[in-house]
Amino acid sequence: MKTSKISKFYEKPLEERLAIVKEFASLTEEETEQLGKYGALGFETANRMIENVYSTFPLPLGLATNFTVNGREVLVPFAVEEPSVVAAASNAAKMSSGFEAKASEPVMIGQIQLVGAKDAKKAIKAVMKNEKLLLGKANEGDSTLVKFGGGARKIEAREIRTKRGAMVILHLLVDVRDAMGANAVNTMCERISPMIEEMTGCETRLKIISNLAVHRTVKAKTIWKKEVLGEQAIEHILDAYEFAANDEYRACTHNKGIMNGIDAAVIATGNDFRAVEAGAHAYAAMEGKYRPLTKYRKNRNGDLEGEIELPMALGLVGGATKTHPIAKINVKLLGVKTAGELAEIIASVGLAQNFAALRALANEGIQKGHMRLHAKNMAITAGAKGERIDEIAGQMAEEKNISVTRAKEIMEGKK
Numbered sequence: 511m512k513t514s515k516i517s518k519f520y521e522k523p524l525e526e527r528l529a530i531v532k533e534f535a536s537l538t539e540e541e542t543e544q545l546g547k548y549g550a551l552g553f554e555t556a557n558r559m560i561e562n563v564y565s566t567f568p569l570p571l572g573l574a575t576n577f578t579v580n581g582r583e584v585l586v587p588f589a590v591e592e593p594s595v596v597a598a599a600s601n602a603a604k605m606s607s608g609f610e611a612k613a614s615e616p617v618m619i620g621q622i623q624l625v626g627a628k629d630a631k632k633a634i635k636a637v638m639k640n641e642k643l644l645l646g647k648a649n650e651g652d653s654t655l656v657k658f659g660g661g662a663r664k665i666e667a668r669e670i671r672t673k674r675g676a677m678v679i680l681h682l683l684v685d686v687r688d689a690m691g692a693n694a695v696n697t698m699c700e701r702i703s704p705m706i707e708e709m710t711g712c713e714t715r716l717k718i719i720s721n722l723a724v725h726r727t728v729k730a731k732t733i734w735k736k737e738v739l740g741e742q743a744i745e746h747i748l749d750a751y752e753f754a755a756n757d758e759y760r761a762c763t764h765n766k767g768i769m770n771g772i773d774a775a776v777i778a779t780g781n782d783f784r785a786v787e788a789g790a791h792a793y794a795a796m797e798g799k800y801r802p803l804t805k806y807r808k809n810r811n812g813d814l815e816g817e818i819e820l821p822m823a824l825g826l827v828g829g830a831t832k833t834h835p836i837a838k839i840n841v842k843l844l845g846v847k848t849a850g851e852l853a854e855i856i857a858s859v860g861l862a863q864n865f866a867a868l869r870a871l872a873n874e875g876i877q878k879g880h881m882r883l884h885a886k887n888m889a890i891t892a893g894a895k896g897e898r899i900d901e902i903a904g905q906m907a908e909e910k911n912i913s914v915t916r917a918k919e920i921m922e923g924k925k
């Protein structure tokens with residue numbers, strides 16, 4: 511009998527875990543063997559990172575080239591499964607005149623929900639009167655963060671009216687320095703909650719970081735010269751941008767393209783890409799309408815200026831950034847010393863990625879480039895090896911007939 515109810519899977523040795531998965535999915539010996547192969551992230555490390563580990567999931571790691579951020583040459587690691595992403599970013603960076611980027615202070619928001627207030631205004635007053643005391647209490651619990659120059663900075667309070675009554679929402683603003691900050695902030699929120707309950711007579715419920723990190727944003731900008739890009743391409747890109755700026759259906763895909771590069775670099779450095787994703791999209795909708803995260807305009811010279819702004823909660827300590835061996839190497843490759851510097855590079859990547867997509871879409875279309883890679887994949891699937899992959903892919907592209915069947919035919923010598 512197949513069952514998904516497996517008790518204490520995590521306590522079983524690896525062989526037993528694999529045997530369970532093998533039986534559940536009727537895997538072959540070969541498939542089970544594949545699962546048992548570990549890359550650089552060995553089983554021991556993986557098993558400490560998450561629960562119920564039975565294998566690891568490798569992704570290609572590509573190098574985005576040609577980036578200059580704030581005058582420094584950088585190579586950016588991309589962990590991504592999608593073809594063309596790395597090439598597009600590298601090409602956009604090559605065409606740009608270098609990126610200038612600036613991260614804000616790394617201040618995250620911790621939210622505390624208060625329910626049962628008889629008088630919300632009074633509860634807010636009680637908290638604000640004791641702000642200093644509460645900040646002190648929060649900081650007492652994270653002397654390491656304080657030592658590195660971070661810590662709780664401020665409390666903000668407001669009332670929200672809901673169908674389950676009025677609630678008081680507190681924001682604890684915490685400078686998290688080089689951490690992503692979720693654990694640090696959540697711990698602080700929980701730490702000060704009993705005091706808040708005493709002060710207000712309210713009950714505290716949710717105590718959790720907000721991924722809408724409006725105080726921890728990053729801006730990057732660059733110029734693509736008209737001599738490099740061509741005047742017509744600039745006009746086409748501006749039209750494409752206006753489409754996104756005025757249409758949510760397009761804005762969504764526009765921002766997805768931005769996240770192709772951002773997520774790839776965020777994953778490669780062991781950071782929480784869901785946090786960055788959630789923050790980016792909520793930020794895009796902050797004005798009540800979902801908008802593109804980038805802006806484009808033509809400057810006085812007729813060159814194209816691009817800009818991006820979004821929240822960027824990244825860490826160089828904590829989370830997987832220090833436990834994943836490849837993430838650690840990637841951080842070394844990037845040569846960043848602070849989470850802010852990392853955010854500046856990754857925002858530049860997002861802008862480059864977006865520009866590349868707009869340029870391709872607004873001019874030749876993206877399928878042409880995609881099809882070349884697609885043809886290679888088809889040739890590989892058909893069993894081609896080495897130089898034959900490019901030959902077969904090239905022929906299929908020329909014939910505009912790209913399929914595994916055609917690749918097989920060419921391999922078998924069919925005209």
Ligand code: NAD
Nearest residue numbers: 654655658686687688689690691692693694782785828829
């Ligand atoms: P963490 O708690 O592992 O590390 C942060 C701590 O490291 C700080 O509190 C501080 O004590 C110490 N530290 C040492 N050197 C530091 C420096 N230079 N700058 C700052 N702190 C320094 O990690 P975290 O960043 O608080 O939490 C990140 C993890 O939380 C991620 O794995 C994330 O996936 C997870 N998480 C996310 C959410 C969310 O996004 N909603 C919720 C819960 C957990």
